[in-house]
Amino acid sequence: MAASSPYHLVPRLGHADNEPVTTRSSEELAVLPDGPRYPRAVQAMLWLKQPTWLLDRCARLYGDVFTLRLPLGTDLVQVSDPELVRAVFGGSTDVLRAGEANATIIEPIVGPNSVLVLDGPEHLRQRKLISPAFHGDRMRAWETAVRDITRAEVARWPVGKPFALRSAMQSITLEVIVRVVFGVDDAARYEKVRGQVARIAGIGRSPFLLFATQDRKLGPHTPWARFLRARKALHELLAEQISDRRAAADLEQRTDVLSQLLMARDDEGRAMTDEEVRDELITLLFAGHETTATSLAWAFDLLLHHQPALSHLIEQLEDGDRVYLDAVIRETLRLRPVVGLVDRHVRERTTIGGHAIPAGAIVCPNIYLAQRREDLYDNPTAFRPERFDGQSPPGFGWFPFGGGIRRCLGASFATFEMRVVIPEVLRAVTLRPASGRPARIRREAVTFVPHNGAPAVVTSRRP
Ligand code: HEM
DSSP, rough: OOOOOOSSSSSSOOOOOOOOOOOOOOEEEEEEEEOOOOOOOHHHHHHHHHHHHHHHHHHHHHTTTTEEETTEEEEEEOOOOOHHHHHHHHTTTTTEHHHHHHHHHHHHHHHTTTOOOOHHHHHHHHHHHGGGGOOOOOOOHHHHHHHHHHHHHHHSOHHHEEEEEHHHHHHHHHHHHHHHHHHHOOHHHHHHHHHHHHHHHHHSSSHHHHHHHTTTOOOSSHHHHHHHHHHHHHHHHHHHHHHHHHTTTTTTGOOHHHHHHHHHOTTOOOOOOHHHHHHHHHHHHTTTTHHHHHHHHHHHHHHOOOOOHHHHHHHHTTTTOHHHHHHHHHHHHHHSBBBBBBBEEOOOOOEEEEEEEOOOOOEEEBBHHTTTHHHHSSTTTSOGGGGTOOOHHHHHOTTTTOOOOOTTHHHHHHHHHHHHHHHHHHHHHEESSSSSHHHHHHHHTTEEETTTOEEEEEEEEEE
């Protein structure tokens, strides 16, 4: 999932300690890097509806650093030069606050204890408690489950009729994350958890609508009212699950994420509270499925529209060689980053690459722009997995998982899942694209998704 506040158009929450966000003086405003001069409302409309057009145009006109000015005094300083990105990721976490920036939108979903919305020592504590659950060794144990779930999903695809790859991939990744997070246990309860996660994800796809109805008494059918009901139901299911699992006799033998979280201890030997466990479970369920599903959909959309790359991949996989598969995954994450940028809320006036950035602004290492730089990539808008064939990506010119102390906790897991799902699909069916060109990039909440769900057709099943 995505980490930054979707539209940046919602009134900001206060700081973690509920202080109001610093207000900027006119002198501070003057030092913001240059950017488009359209009225804020027009910039907001473009940001929502044509984000990649706007970013490409601004990069052409203003270069590596520019400011987008949105309503409610929200100033987004976009940074795409690798050295400046490095400076932001390595900057002081007292000054550059990812949790505060993320909280604006996602705290109602993930809760106040989520690693995504915390900063400082509290953030580090949660990160340390969660990280071991995604250690490399554990992945091997999940491989068979991911394979089986993929096979079962592919078996349901129609032959000869278009279907949306993105929703097919969402079915796979949601099932995978629920299984990995909870282990194999109470199938009926997981069915309910899956249903609530899918429901909340559906409502959250239009966060503007969701939040626009937050403070209004418009009856039980507004997106906000539906969201509150779904969240309550999910909290109840998770509370039952946490309490049952705490009491499980085999807790210490279990390898699922929930059991790992219950057994984890911080530096002072303290366990996580039920509320902390609940908020991290929700974070992992949401962060862990839509992003990976969309990346998989993009990978297939690009491959199906680039037949030589697809044929080469199939040949390599048949020979047991996975180097090209890794190159395809890297190139997909480069050209179609699902999270286009990450946010750092500037708490105190700071300087980045000679630009003085006032308190209250949001600095955004821009993944989409950095990964399309002509000085780093030949023909940057072309899908060419060969550029990564046995080659590592350039540092801070490829960061689809963000960076620094906030780098995605599920990066290895997402890559592992893509490495299992892509070959499994290609082994089971022959696909053709159902559209003449690769899908256009459309914004959906915080993510960049294929505008039409990336339709494809199964032409035959393989024996
Ligand atoms: C292709 C799939 C994925 C992409 C592109 C992606 C991308 C990102 C990005 C860009 C961030 C923000 C990093 C920053 O602010 O610098 C992030 C954070 C995070 N992601 Fe992912 N993610 C993916 C899959 C996953 C999965 C599978 C999980 C969990 C199972 C996950 C869990 C998290 C968590 C917990 C954070 C918060 C880290 C923190 O704030 O310390 N993500 N992800």
